Amino acid sequence: MVVVGAGLIGLVTAWRAARAGLGVTVVAEQLHGSASVVAAGMLTPATEASFGEEALMRFGILSRDRYPGFVAELEEDSGASAGYRAQGTLQVAFDTDDLTRLGHLGDLRARLGLSTERLTGRECRRLEPMLAPSVRGGYFAAEDHSVDPRSLLWALRAAAERRGAVGVRDRVRRVVVDDDGRARGIELDSGGGITAGQVVLAAGVGTPALEGLPDGVVPPLRPVKGQLLRLRMPPGEGPIVTRTVRGLVKGSPVYLVPRDSGEIVLGATQEEQGFDTRLTAGGLWEVLRDAHELVPGVSELEIAETCVGLRPGSPDNEPLLGPTAVPGLQLAAGHFRHGVLFTPATGDAMAEALTTGALPDYARRFAATRITGGTPAGADGGPSEGGDQHQWT
Amino acid sequence: MVVVGAGLIGLVTAWRAARAGLGVTVVAEQLHGSASVVAAGMLTPATEASFGEEALMRFGILSRDRYPGFVAELEEDSGASAGYRAQGTLQVAFDTDDLTRLGHLGDLRARLGLSTERLTGRECRRLEPMLAPSVRGGYFAAEDHSVDPRSLLWALRAAAERRGAVGVRDRVRRVVVDDDGRARGIELDSGGGITAGQVVLAAGVGTPALEGLPDGVVPPLRPVKGQLLRLRMPPGEGPIVTRTVRGLVKGSPVYLVPRDSGEIVLGATQEEQGFDTRLTAGGLWEVLRDAHELVPGVSELEIAETCVGLRPGSPDNEPLLGPTAVPGLQLAAGHFRHGVLFTPATGDAMAEALTTGALPDYARRFAATRITGGTPAGADGGPSEGGDQHQWT
Numbered sequence: 087m088v089v090v091g092a093g094l095i096g097l098v099t100a101w102r103a104a105r106a107g108l109g110v111t112v113v114a115e116q117l118h119g120s121a122s123v124v125a126a127g128m129l130t131p132a133t134e135a136s137f138g139e140e141a142l143m144r145f146g147i148l149s150r151d152r153y154p155g156f157v158a159e160l161e162e163d164s165g166a167s168a169g170y171r172a173q174g175t176l177q178v179a180f181d182t183d184d185l186t187r188l189g190h191l192g193d194l195r196a197r198l199g200l201s202t203e204r205l206t207g208r209e210c211r212r213l214e215p216m217l218a219p220s221v222r223g224g225y226f227a228a229e230d231h232s233v234d235p236r237s238l239l240w241a242l243r244a245a246a247e248r249r250g251a252v253g254v255r256d257r258v259r260r261v262v263v264d265d266d267g268r269a270r271g272i273e274l275d276s277g278g279g280i281t282a283g284q285v286v287l288a289a290g291v292g293t294p295a296l297e298g299l300p301d302g303v304v305p306p307l308r309p310v311k312g313q314l315l316r317l318r319m320p321p322g323e324g325p326i327v328t329r330t331v332r333g334l335v336k337g338s339p340v341y342l343v344p345r346d347s348g349e350i351v352l353g354a355t356q357e358e359q360g361f362d363t364r365l366t367a368g369g370l371w372e373v374l375r376d377a378h379e380l381v382p383g384v385s386e387l388e389i390a391e392t393c394v395g396l397r398p399g400s401p402d403n404e405p406l407l408g409p410t411a412v413p414g415l416q417l418a419a420g421h422f423r424h425g426v427l428f429t430p431a432t433g434d435a436m437a438e439a440l441t442t443g444a445l446p447d448y449a450r451r452f453a454a455t456r457i458t459g460g461t462p463a464g465a466d467g468g469p470s471e472g473g474d475q476h477q478w479t
Numbered sequence: 480m481v482v483v484g485a486g487l488i489g490l491v492t493a494w495r496a497a498r499a500g501l502g503v504t505v506v507a508e509q510l511h512g513s514a515s516v517v518a519a520g521m522l523t524p525a526t527e528a529s530f531g532e533e534a535l536m537r538f539g540i541l542s543r544d545r546y547p548g549f550v551a552e553l554e555e556d557s558g559a560s561a562g563y564r565a566q567g568t569l570q571v572a573f574d575t576d577d578l579t580r581l582g583h584l585g586d587l588r589a590r591l592g593l594s595t596e597r598l599t600g601r602e603c604r605r606l607e608p609m610l611a612p613s614v615r616g617g618y619f620a621a622e623d624h625s626v627d628p629r630s631l632l633w634a635l636r637a638a639a640e641r642r643g644a645v646g647v648r649d650r651v652r653r654v655v656v657d658d659d660g661r662a663r664g665i666e667l668d669s670g671g672g673i674t675a676g677q678v679v680l681a682a683g684v685g686t687p688a689l690e691g692l693p694d695g696v697v698p699p700l701r702p703v704k705g706q707l708l709r710l711r712m713p714p715g716e717g718p719i720v721t722r723t724v725r726g727l728v729k730g731s732p733v734y735l736v737p738r739d740s741g742e743i744v745l746g747a748t749q750e751e752q753g754f755d756t757r758l759t760a761g762g763l764w765e766v767l768r769d770a771h772e773l774v775p776g777v778s779e780l781e782i783a784e785t786c787v788g789l790r791p792g793s794p795d796n797e798p799l800l801g802p803t804a805v806p807g808l809q810l811a812a813g814h815f816r817h818g819v820l821f822t823p824a825t826g827d828a829m830a831e832a833l834t835t836g837a838l839p840d841y842a843r844r845f846a847a848t849r850i851t852g853g854t855p856a857g858a859d860g861g862p863s864e865g866g867d868q869h870q871w872t
Contacts, residue, residue, distance in 0.1 A: 156535025317760055354761075366746075368709055371767035374760055385761025390784070 098433035124395030149431035169234025178224035260298030313369035411460025491826035517788030523689025542824035562627025571617035653691030706762035
């Protein structure tokens with residue numbers, strides 16, 4: 087099989103499929119998908135639960151709860167740290183209106199059976215002393231953790247390779263679909279090609295634009311721009327926050343995610359304006375303003391990096407997983423704001439779909455065919471694997 | 480003679496001295512001084528006039544009024560554009576308190592004989608339609624213009640070279656002062672040296688730290704940090720402001736300086752905290768916040784660059800020019816926030832001091848010896864010129 091895309095979703099699919107015994111080639115122009123490299127890495131389905139997104143929340147909880155075992159396996163297979171931090175998440179409200187809004191979400195979580203602990207402003211500041219005095223109160227989600235997506239990418243790549251997956255650094259010129267309507271592999275920009283029994287498209291927001299796809303097989307994905315900053319603590323100083331802090335500031339969401347390295351990720355805008363990856367004055371200003379309101383001390387910190395990513399949003403904001411109507415062609419795309427959180431569950435679901443031809447029950451709702459219609463084509467042997475390729479290592 | 484430092488002040492001294500017939504070598508580790516590369520390039524002595532700084536303002540007016548002729552000569556000598564824009568400057572107030580403060584400055588200008596035109600908020604928006612509706616009023620300074628310091632640096636370097644100056648890219652290991660107390664040249668890090676009858680120190684905030692200087696000859700300079708952003712207009716769109724707009728936003732000063740290229744410089748913080756060149760969350764936030772209040776449309780613009788510079792502030796915030804108490808050693812340093820504006824006047828004053836041994840009347844207040852005491856040592860022939868050097872071109 088061949089996987090197109092080397093972001094978290096492409097690499098986890100490759101690794102889990104290779105562990106399941108499949109021969110895997112991963113093809114990508116860049117080794118790292120752009121959304122994955124930019125992502126903050128919050129694993130926070132509880133504090134993200136919102137009205138009308140219960141299905142995403144349930145998949146998120148399932149995936150979150152797989153993280154400890156997933157990380158243990160990954161670190162064993164890769165020999166590298168995945169940058170997982172099990173410190174919980176503090177969600178805070180800047181003013182009383184924000185606290186009212188958080189209260190509605192707290193009630194929703196209680197109805198959905200998710201335990202989070204309601205805290206006063208004083209209790210919030212006891213957990214995170216650098217919070218602004220104005221913070222009104224919040225919730226502590228003891229099970230909502232974080233991971234460093236860049237460490238995770240590196241570990242997934244190493245683990246996939248150790249399990250026999252082969253990486254090819256090239257642009258995909260087109261997906262090859264035979265006259266009989268079956269996917270046969272891909273052609274590369276460099277001129278070679280890879281024949282494969284199964285082709286998995288995991289190229290994020292670029293997936294629908296791949297050449298060679300029959301009409302109506304891959305739903306459109308819209309880019310949802312996020313602008314973030316990475317701040318650096320001065321050497322020798324303790325962290326300004328010790329766990330993920332997310333907050334509402336006059337209705338505007340913001341978060342601070344600390345890393346073991348002392349870096350702190352601030353994010354993020356959500357902008358729907360097409361394939362625009364410009365870093366803008368307004369984007370940075372919005373993130374800095376809200377982070378400054380919650381934790382004034384961020385102002386003293388050095389800006390180590392600014393970055394922009396495009397989240398891949400499907401028509402219903404839910405992932406597109408598993409077989410399409412084209413035999414031999416599967417999708418692992420459209421993870422929108424949840425790609426890091428969903429990485430373990432998507433990896434497992436894709437490995438099952440690739441070995442058995444069908445998604446597991448917990449992922450069936452996200453079947454790639456739900457939007458386009460058509461019957462998912464089951465897996466079968468397809469043509470024998472082979473190709474003419476350049477490895478990326 | 481040898482000039483240490485290739486920022487605007489070092490290069491203008493080199494060029495004007497070369498035009499006056501002196502043999503000139505310029506030595507610098509980097510070709511461009513860091514403060515010069517970061518500067519916004521406002522030539523705005525009228526809108527900068529403030530209480531207690533009348534002498535600086537007068538020198539600024541003199542230098543500003545030399546700019547058109549200076550640019551004409553420079554562009555002729557260099558064959559390059561200096562990036563001069565004669566569009567005037569609009570100074571605006573965000574709220575009524577800001578307008579009161581601008582009113583006091585307007586009265587000061589009137590007393591000093593500087594004409595600026597008082598405008599209503601509506602008149603301000605007629606000049607610059609993208610100004611926020613909340614802008615209360617302001618002043619138009621028809622003679623306060625701008626220049627692109629990077630273009631100016633490039634033109635000065637080319638002009639100095641065409642007039643025979645030689646550039647050497649190396650670090651100065653030490654200034655050589657003989658046992659008889661006379662400056663004889665410099666030693667270079669690469670091992671060579673340059674013997675010169677006159678040594679001019681123009682290394683910005685790094686000047687006092689040069690090795691080999693007798694105690695008490697160069698006053699201390701303190702670094703005053705400035706953080707700025709450069710924004711880029713989308714291709715094909717008209718500029719968001721057509722002239723320099725500077726404003727007070729709840730007491731906090733901010734400016735927007737447009738370039739012919741479509742770039743807009745936003746600045747700037749003023750922070751006194753030593754040799755700290757970290758780009759900080761708070762610094763960017765402050766500039767973005769105030770610029771956004773004055774011209775909300777900046778939010779849509781791409782951030783092309785962020786930069787940090789250290790302005791060289793002397794003990795009394797005024798420049799240090801001309802002969803020191805050490806024969807053969809002159810200073811051209813300490814230009815603080817005014818280096819770009821003072822470039823023509825400082826260049827002329829230094830050329831006169833280097834050829835006659837004394838500063839012209841209009842610059843005598845800024846004599847380098849005013850702080851350290853001692854008698855300015857006049858120019859004389861000194862040892863013959865020569866050295867062992869690598870050219871920078």
